[in-house]
Every structure is written in structure tokens, then in C-alpha cells.
Amino acid sequence: MTDHDNAYADLLGSDDSQWAFGHLPEIQQGEDPLAGMDTTVPAGLDAAELAAYCLFLGDDALVMSHRLSEWCSNAPDLEDDIALANISLDLLGQARLLLARAAAADPALVPVLPQGSPVPAEDALAFFREAHDFRNLRFTELANGDFAQTVARLLLFSTARLAAFERLAGHVDPVLSAIAAKGVKELAYHRDYAARWFVTLAQGTEESRRRLLAGFTAVWPLQTELAAAYDAGDTAGAVLDQVLAAAGVDRPDVAPMTGGGHTEALSLLLAEMQVVARAHPMGQW
């Protein structure tokens, strides 16, 4: 039967459930990404400490995810546009789980929204905190630079985070342990992608090598802070040595960036990321 008033009707067949425009799902109790999981903090663990650590891991993934998402429709070619968007999505998923874990461990962290707001705890954390409450590193918040700089940053980030997640897969908190074990598979894929591009650019043309070295040098001053925060250790160092050897690149001879806290880059990032959610604190997404 043709419905001349609705251009989409014929596309539906008999099942409108697959179509965003045709089906309004009932609001369910199952929206929680940790639905059904036992989020009791194991005895012997400090709930506030566990929450703070998960908040760091979640915030760092969220901010890195947002930076990578800025490449969507801007990457050098379609394949890498898709690759960076996929990596961004994996990290967004990790962020959602980790922020939900932080909120369950220490509900006091979650910003208070108007009475009756349907915004879940992890979204309240992502969209309704100010920059100074974010626990991500300066390493992930700085602007992207060019593709080579993004590759250099992604290599260092995924190498450090993978080393940490391999360790955290054995954490006493079963929720953090499960999130980490799952993330390991994703981060290994991200690291391989970044490492291959790192070597390709370093061994490519004069221009690609120049840009890779410039990008690597630009992100290096915050590498010490990154490795320390993730307690990345020798494993990550050995992987980096392997990539640098294949690329014929030395560790940049630049001093670590001093100071702490956040840079202005985070405020600008959050302004864009949070504006819609903040305009609609009663919104259902």
C-alpha cells in the first residue's frame, strides 16, 4: 500500500522498529549501561578513591573521543575519517561505562539536576560539570593539530592506556576489571592503527616525515605526565621503542611541560560538547 503523505512509509515494510523516525521506544529501566551488574564496591576498597580513578579514566576517554570526533568529515581520506570516528566511538563507550561506574561508586560526584530530569548519571557527569572538575589529562585536551600530530598523540595515548587496562583487567573491582578487559581488545586495535601510520608517515615523503616529527615533538612535553597517570611502565616504553625503531625516529629532546590543572583548550572543548545538553536539562535523548 502506498502512503502518499509519508515518503518513508513504503520503506518500513511491516516492522517500524528499526527506524528512528517511526518508533518511539518506551522509556525503560534498562537504559543504564551497567544494568543488572553488581556495582557494590568490594570490601577493602575505598569507594571515593575507586570513583575518582574511574572518573579520571572516563574523562580522559571522553575528551580524547571528542578530539578524535573533530576529524569526522575532516580527515585526509575517507578510510581514515571512518577509522578515527570508530576509535572515537570505542572511547566514548569506555567513557560511558567508566562514568557510570564512578557515579555508582560515589553518587556525590554527580551534579544535581532539576527535579525530574531524565538525564542519567553518566550524562550528568559528562555534560554538567565545569572544566575544573574534569579529571582528564592536559595531554588529551589540547587541540588536534594536523593528522600527523593526531597520529603521534593517538600512539602515545593508546600505548599508555592499553598497558594500564591490561593491568586493570585484574583489578579487585569486578566492574572496572570487566570494563578494562573489554577495552584491551579495542585499544590494541587503536594502537596498531596509530603505530602503522606513525611508521608510514616517518618513512614516507620528506613532507610527511617533517610533519610527523613536528607533531610528535608537539605532544611529547606531556608524555611524562601521561605515562605517570596511567602508570604505563616498561611495557609501554618497550612498545614505543619498537615503533620508534621502525620509524627511525628518536624521542624528542624537549623539556616536559610544567604546571598542572587544565588549559584553556578544555574550556573551549566543553563549551561545544556541553552546550546542547545544558540548554535542555530536562531533555530525553
Added chain:
Amino acid sequence: MTAAYAVAASVTDPEMPMLTLEDLGVLRDVREDGPRSRRSVVVTITPTYSGCPAMATMRDDLVRRLAEAGYAARVEVSLSPAWSSDWITERGRAALRAHGLSAPGPAPRAGAPIPLTLLTTARLVTCPRCGSPRTELTSEFGATACKALYRCADCLEPFEHVKEI
């Protein structure tokens, strides 16, 4: 109980509708919640990737289909053990091939630390259209988190390959 499981097992993946959630290995458990007469069930699913955006649709589809069969369903999430492409059933692999997608090979062995792979992932991928083994990777990432992109060197058709994790 078997009846509720059969309903849940027949719900399909929103991105790859040739696969049921059971064939994809995403459906982990269907159990009764309270006395049988209440017809109340708890369904447990696991995401393929942490950021899989299909989870909400899967949840909605499970609740709706079970409601149509007379069950009040609640959907829970399980993260451990993490999903592996090895959980895709033989029937699921055949369905993928029948729809022009290449099924995953064996997942890499989980060992720590995971070694760096600087060369392109070596896979034995045959073209799901013409069966040629002469295929080339065009991208390690595809339209969804679980797929890579390939092209057949003989029939020249591009196709998707479900990644091994």
C-alpha cells in the same frame, strides 16, 4: 522458559539483520524472574564493542518482541567475559556469507602483553561474492565498529569483513 528463550533468540541485530542476537553471540542468558505464572523474564546481553550504539535498539527490540509473546522482560548487561567474534555461530557465519559479508577468522589469542602488530593484519579472507582468495584490505575500520573493509582483486567488488576480536 524455552519459549521465552526462543523469542529472544530470534531477535535480529539492527546493523546486521541477517544475524540473530543468538547467532551474533550477544544474547547471553534468558531467565525467569519470579514464579513462572508471572511470565516475567530477565534477558542478559553483552555489547560487541564498548561503544556499540546498537545496544539500545537491541534492548528495545527484545522487550517489544517478548511483550508481543506475553512476557514482561527486563534487559541486563554483562561485560565479562568480553564478547569475542568466536561466539558468532556457524549458522551466523553462513548467514553473513549469504548476505555478502565475510565472516571472521579465529580471534587472536588473549595474551599479555598484547604484541604490537606493525604490518597489516594478515587474514585469509575470501570474497563472499565470487569466492576468490585474492582480496585486499582497504580499511581496518568500516561502517560499524565490528567491521573492516575489503575489496576483491578478481570480481573487484568491495565487501565488509567482520573483525576478529
